[in-house]
Amino acid sequence: MSSYGAHGGRGWRGSRPFIGSTPSAPTGRGRGGFAPRGGRGALGHSWGKRKPQNVPDTSLHPLGKLLTTFNNSHLDMVVGSSSDVASIANCKYVASYNWLNERTPTIIVPGKPPLWTPLKEPQRLKEDKGEYFRDPNAARFPRYPTEPAVQAILKSDTDFPTLSIDIFACGSTMGNLLRFVRFIDKPFRFHVEVVGNTVFFVRKENAPKELIPDVRGFGHSFPESYTTWERDVGGSETHQRLVEYVFAGLKCLIRFGCDGYHGNLASRSVTGNPAPDMASDPVDLIEALEATLVGETLSDPDNSLNVRTGGTQVPQQSIFDLKTRSGRFGSEIDMEDIIPLLWIRQIPNFIVAYHDGAGLFQDIKVKDVQKDVRDWETENQTALKRLEVLLHKIIEFAKADGEGLVEVYCPSVDQLEIRKRFGDGSEALPPSLKSRWEGLSHEVDAEKSKTGIHSLYDYDEKDGSGDFTACSEECGYCGQCS
Known part of the structure; x- marks a missing residue:
């Protein structure tokens, strides 16, 4: 077996051999006492077999007027016999930022993920303790959770062509839609807002500072021991990245949290210039879990965003x-649940760490998963074509709304609703930044045609009617994944 940073010989179901070499660990470890990053559990069972626990509370946040209802048979009618391949193309890095653990909401741009620094010898780790937020962006800046991402983009490129972007989403909202078209039962809701030419998908939990209940296991203590925030990003709590790619003829911006990076892989790209993106390879992004530990210096939401x-x-x-x-029973991680999320976020590398039930990790696997993700895309064309249709329909309803404010709500498997936004709600961006997004732009590429979208994607509605070590945000921290 050739693997780097690995102990033991376990693979995972459907896996291919691991590749790579052992990266050299820097001297010094840890984060200088700063609050740890969010939970990185793993999924061991099919989502469709579990009852999610973080269900949208419609009594706390009432639903607006129903505009339309979809199920997958509706989407299949539109897909028809299309021979086009549903795939991600032209993926490239756009911007990134780190949240700092400070009283004033503060991000640093471009930031940096924590460095993979595996222990030379396995040590028994302490079980996770503390309270963890589901969504660090909303918890840190509840008024405008999307603002930090947009500020990072405009700070990185003041001439960024904002009007060329069709969808601005995060790994969570896109992941929910992908689950829906795959018949996976996980209720969700998110806000949709039109700003300029862009339709923003804004994640919505029951509360901005909603916590993950009863966290147990080692999904947080492991990265605390095996990755390191480097000196130039000291005090960081989470690293967020934004990439751009084309899917369904739509230019998408996706924000996602990142667990870390491999120093040896990064050094291969050092040429004296900023590290290149992977525009030539469509498989180069993914979000890690976005939960974050509640720090002692949680920022004051009344403060403005500080960008450094x-x-x-x-x-x-x-x-x-x-x-x-947990590896107590010799079972291997089931990548059936992981790969779809890797596809959305396009992260090329994956690490799974097995413990003995008491915090000793002697079996750690590191793998390049790009081929796995490409194979999954090829094998799941039916669901991905449904996703294409669904994205166009959401855009259509959002732009048809007079205020450009609607909501997507999925109460159960194979039932998705588009509704008017109830009440004021939270907006994607503050007025000044919204105006900047609408006006600070180049012309959309003349060759990018949007003709036929409405007729192609219309349909006749009459024709269709426990142990948190293994859990993650994606399963709703169900406690049944061990």
Whole structure:
């Protein structure tokens, strides 16, 4: 077996051999007492077999007027016999930022993910303790959770062509839609807002500072021991990245949290210039879990966002997603649940760490998963074509609304509703930044045609009617994944 940073010989179901070499660990470890990053559990069972626990509370946040209802048979009618391949193309890094653990909401741009620094010898780790937020962006800046991402983009490129972007989403909202078209039962809701030519998908939990209940296991203590925030990003709590790619003829901006990066893979791209993106390879992004520990200096939501310059851009091909799970019964992680999320976020590397049930990790696997993700895309064309249709329909309803404010709500498997936004709600961006997004732009590429979208994607509605070591945000922290 050839693997780097690995102990033991376990693979995972449907896996291919691991590749790579052992990265050299820097002297010094840890984060200088700063609050740890969010939970990185792993999924061990099919989502469709579990009852999610973080269900939208419609009594707390009432639903607006129903505009339309979809199920997958509706989407299939539109897909028809299309021979086009549903795939992600032209993926490239756009911007990144780190949240700092400070009283004033503060990000540093471009920031940097924590460095993979595996222990030379396994040590028994303490079980997770503390309270963890589901969504660090909303918890840190509840008034406008999307603002930090947009500020990072405009700070990185003041001439960024904002009007060329069709969808601005995060790994969570896109992941929910992908689950829906795959018949996976996980209720969700998110806000949709039109700003300029862009339709923003804004994540919505029951509360901005909603916590993950009863966190147990080692999904947080493991990355605390095996990754390191470097000096130039000291005090960081989470690293967020934004990439751009084309899917369904739509230019998408996706924000996602990143668990870390491999120093040896990053160094291969050092040429004296900023690290290149992976535009030539469509498989180069993914979000890691976005939960974050409640720090002692949680920022005051009444403060404005403080944007600093700091850190170093790292190449997309060096970043990884990380999961932990119990290996007590010799079972291997089921990648059936992981790969779809890797596809949305396009992260090229994956780490799974098995513990003995008491915090000793002697079986750690590191793998380049790009081929796995491409194979999954090829094998799941039916669901991905449904996703294409669904995205166009959401855009259509959002732009047809007079205020450009609607909501997507999925109460159960194979039932998705588009509704008017109830009440005021939270907006994607503050007025000044919204105006900047609408006006600070180049012309949309003349060759990018939107003709036929409405007729192609219309349909006749009459024709269709426990142990948190292994859990993650994606399963709703169900406690049944061990």
